[in-house]
Amino acid sequence: MLTLPSFAKLNWTLEILGKRADGYHELRTLLQTVSAADELKFEPLPSELELHGNHPELAMDETNLIYRAAKLLRDRSGCRLGAKITLGKRLSSVI
DSSP states (O other): OEEEEEEEEEEEEEEEEEEOTTSOEEEEEEEEEEEEEEEEEEEEESSOEEEEESOTTSOOSTTSHHHHHHHHHHHHHTOOOEEEEEEEOOSOOOO
16 A cells, blocks of 8 residues: 655645636646645555545545546556555545
């Protein structure tokens, strides 16, 4: 099992520079990480991706950004192994 912190960040400035052709926006921002963090645990699985968490209001399915990032990494890397990913939410956030 691999356990990693997912550090919080402060957005000191955020400037929207314009809209891109793909619908996203170009941004200029000044970020600072802080010592407060949520926790991510990764356990290997034969092929499937599973997402679990301790916050009842967070979707733990294919719509979650953690799940989507893990799937994209697996698909782009060619790896066929899976993982059980557990989010230990310690910080409040806008949901």
